Amino acid sequence: MADTAPTGHNTRRWLDLYRTMVRIRAFEETALAAHAAGQMPGPLHVSIGQEAVAAGVCLNLRADDRITSNHRGHGHAIAKGAGIAGMMEELFGRAGGHCGGKGGSMHIADFSVGMLGANGVVAGGIPIAVGAAQGLRLLGSDAIVACFFGDGAINRGPFLEGLNWAALYRLPVLFVCEDNGVAAFTRAGEVTAGAGAVARAEAIGVPAESVDGNDAAAVDAAAGRLVASVRRGDGPHLLHLRTFRLLGHTSTDKAAWRPEQEVAEARTRDPIARLRARLIEAGAADATLDAIAAEARAEMAAARDAALAAAWPDPATAWTDVLDTPAPEAA
């Protein structure tokens, strides 16, 4: 998609997008460094290079809209407005984490901003998203649900079932397929037959379109249209966003099997750099953008420091949040 002509309105939106994207980048780079330093437990999946997806979609959501996410969900959460302190503490397993330290990176949720959770199971968020939409409608709300998943998820059964379900009941769901061309250590093309997510969605009765997922403005524009349509009651849509996972599957994976050139080439399409170029073109000052980025880095460094200094969970909380009816051994 050709770059949209810059306007004052667009510039303001793009600055919003930019801020969100650099915040996501800074959050994940900060987390990566802490993980590499042995300060952070558990597995860590970062979305570096994919920030336009989260930012572009969530900019079009209301506070009371909901999202579901996958294992690579920091960006989705941040873009939906999840508190950074709570996210950072969660990654470090501290008491002040959104999940009290019980979830970690792969299970970030912040219900207070409609973020219904990352998910450690590929495609696990799809049935939850359609049900949330069904529940919202039953309650008379006009909130919608955006459901993020990767290209890998379209080969799992819940993709078919969930899309069919949403189409059938005309549910307010925007399915977002974040297609970085790879699932763990295997290329999407090697495990996906047919023409992909858009064709599959359309065959199930879910209108779909495909957009360059590294072009934040294009993602924003497409998401804006589709979210409006979903909210209007047109039923579900699917937005297919082509992007690139610049790093490995997890923080400890170097993705050494990928040709260096492929990655180098992809770096030239870095969504943050592209949006920045566009903003400059539209008249934004380098200094403004640098300041936003610096602020983001500072915010995340401060959050990291605070999290590292924060209290560990009280061991007694290992026994809470499980059943209202206490288990004998917890008594």
Next chain:
Amino acid sequence: MADTAPTGHNTRRWLDLYRTMVRIRAFEETALAAHAAGQMPGPLHVSIGQEAVAAGVCLNLRADDRITSNHRGHGHAIAKGAGIAGMMEELFGRAGGHCGGKGGSMHIADFSVGMLGANGVVAGGIPIAVGAAQGLRLLGSDAIVACFFGDGAINRGPFLEGLNWAALYRLPVLFVCEDNGVAAFTRAGEVTAGAGAVARAEAIGVPAESVDGNDAAAVDAAAGRLVASVRRGDGPHLLHLRTFRLLGHTSTDKAAWRPEQEVAEARTRDPIARLRARLIEAGAADATLDAIAAEARAEMAAARDAALAAAWPDPATAWTDVLDTPAPEAA
């Protein structure tokens, strides 16, 4: 599809089809009567009105080809050549049943003719079929697998997964969607979004076509083409066959929710009557066809009588066929 012009060759094939179809009908009518008389335990799902599907597809299979089936599988088994005595005894739970009485109607299998089993789980046969095809190829065989399932199965995850899998590895599988427009007590249209099985298959990279499943000759012709293509190594195909379930979901269900007129109208499209008319048109004698039908009824009545007189399984066989390593309590 317009009726194919009759030829000597076709007449012979049609007589084969006719014989298979009336045998299936006679088998199931016999079973129904026994069930109604309280002689037959367990649930019974008959395919009366759908016989052209089984007959038309299986006529194009070799003895070493395999099939997988669903809960409504008598026709598939008979058309693939399963022994009637063993089937009837199985339905009556007798020792001489193909499964020694352990399976019953919903779990008929006859591995000796490549019938890898009915299945009590909707879509349960799909992953098994693609794996069987993969295994056959690994063994160097050019046998293929036909996988029968209903319209209800296309809303379960394994449909997506199995078709994607078969397309990916170009496996020799013919998917047969036996679309009788209904799943248990719910119409297909009420639970299936989009354009249906053909569109879904094509979107997953599986070429598909739709044929009148009550026109045995048309089914035969289409299956012949697709089986040849599959065997040639072109990869999987899907054949969508539109038919009608003339009776209820199970033998005890009257399907009272369906308008009588709908069923009456469907009866005018009974596949056996249609094939008979076509045969007569092509020069077959009424007496020939009557004789085939009478023979089928006699065969099934005899099989029923034999089964009713047959021995029950030795109680000791309750302990066999489970693990080579005996369980303590079985010792």
Next chain:
Amino acid sequence: MDAPVTTETLTLVEAGRRAALQEMRRDPRVWVLGEDVARGGLFGQYRGFLDAFGPDRVVSTPISESTIMGAGLGAALVGTRPIIEMRIFDFVMCAMDELVNQIAKIRYMFGGQAKPAVVVRMPHGIWRNSAAQHSQTLESWFAHLPGVVVAAPSTPADTAGLLVAAIRSDDPVLFFDPKNLFGVTGPVPAEIDPLPFGRAREVRNGNDLTLVAWSAILPDCETACDALAAEGIGVDLIDLRTLWPWDEEAVAASVARTGRLLVVHEAVQAGGFGAEVVARTIERLGPASVKAARRLGAPRVPVPFSPPLEEVVKVTAPKIVAAAKATLGAPAAPR
């Protein structure tokens, strides 16, 4: 009978229907989803619901078990209270990620943010020779699964009371409907109060043996008790009603009195919940206070179709009588 005057005699399936009806009338956030529920459900559990509540609250679904389960969870996360009808327990195997990895974990994993207030109804057990894929009883699995309540009633009144409690529970409740007992009748109050989880029902009183059971095997246990009573053997028959939480106090108190414990279940004996009851009771009382502790469950084979074979693997009243006598007579090596 000390039942209130406003009590009716109902079948077990109807008792469950009344409970769901009452709660759906009481709370507009309660709804039901599952295959064919708008047509009343496979067993008539939801007869008339479509007319009463409309298609948004009585949702007939595609054959998409993963999504039936997962959508129920999603709908709970935004504040509704779904009854997830799974038709037949065995099909839950098509929805285990949603049940085990999502529903059971989400409240804890998200530090209490999520309220997975779902009831999962799963008619289970042997019924009319339905063979291996339609006869399973795996309730013990879920007693072992953190995050879920496990209910397994055996009477109309308990079905009604526990279902009301389940619908009102903020925790997910796995509700094992005993399909073989859908037709049994018993008194059910017109206004159904919730029955607390974790309280056993004393079915028979006796001093010779404690017999612990739940779900569809209860009537066979009662038959066995009658036979034993005729021989002068007094049995304390306890229906656990829920397997998590479960009333280990009631069992321990009874065994402390009788000295002998027999746990009976329709499920396979090996690894069944009977093992938990035996082990926990031994842990609580110490082996020295117990003269015998045994189990009777099915052998570790799939359920066969043929009636005489099914009879071999099924737990029956005569087998319960024999096991009870062995528990009374021979404290050592049963086989």
Next chain:
Amino acid sequence: MDAPVTTETLTLVEAGRRAALQEMRRDPRVWVLGEDVARGGLFGQYRGFLDAFGPDRVVSTPISESTIMGAGLGAALVGTRPIIEMRIFDFVMCAMDELVNQIAKIRYMFGGQAKPAVVVRMPHGIWRNSAAQHSQTLESWFAHLPGVVVAAPSTPADTAGLLVAAIRSDDPVLFFDPKNLFGVTGPVPAEIDPLPFGRAREVRNGNDLTLVAWSAILPDCETACDALAAEGIGVDLIDLRTLWPWDEEAVAASVARTGRLLVVHEAVQAGGFGAEVVARTIERLGPASVKAARRLGAPRVPVPFSPPLEEVVKVTAPKIVAAAKATLGAPAAPR
């Protein structure tokens, strides 16, 4: 050491790799399917397999767990012998119909016609703070499931021997790889013989207490035994190695000698296989022959992410020591 001279010291993950390699070389019908297996597998279990056997026998699959499991079964039905790699146990929940309703039932349900000769490999358990959806140990479920063999080794040699046996078995074998022990080393013979199912390994000898365990908790049990030995307490430590069939004779013989039984597992205590071991042993020996019989497992909560919380719920060597002492000292009411 009575190991043959042609023995190497290998990690547990490499021992499994060698076993699979040996069997794939021996039998062309053996093949492996699962996510990323052509790239060596998530843990390197299949490193080099693609080069050695080609893409038809080392099949990297889509993220389609139902079909990974079901296709493995289908391929077995026509005479191949698939190793079904499930990556992480928890994802098996996406393939439970195929495992429970199909693989486990098909041989019986079809009266012996089907030969579901599959091995399902499932790295399980707590590992590197992976939280609730990547840490489960539900092996007891499958001991309760008719139709499957359940293997849960804890050493490189046992992993190798049991995997060879599993690949050669005509029955489906559920193979629980202990992911937390993938790095532990031990001797493995160059030529790996199959290890029979159902034979426990005597790890330590002692007369004061019988300690029964399996899978990833074994090293903690050994640490606990060391600590107890230092206090003069002799422990008979038994590694069951397979949970079905399981070596109840070995356990019973040991408990007959020591009089005290403690079963320890990483899995949740409630409804875990420890209950079966306790119940069965009590049934065999009678309560009178046993002075104490107890279990130590995890509490009934999902596995939390945060290290200090994980530590609370995890079974550890100090907790095993404490439980052992309680078993020795206080035969009654543990809590």
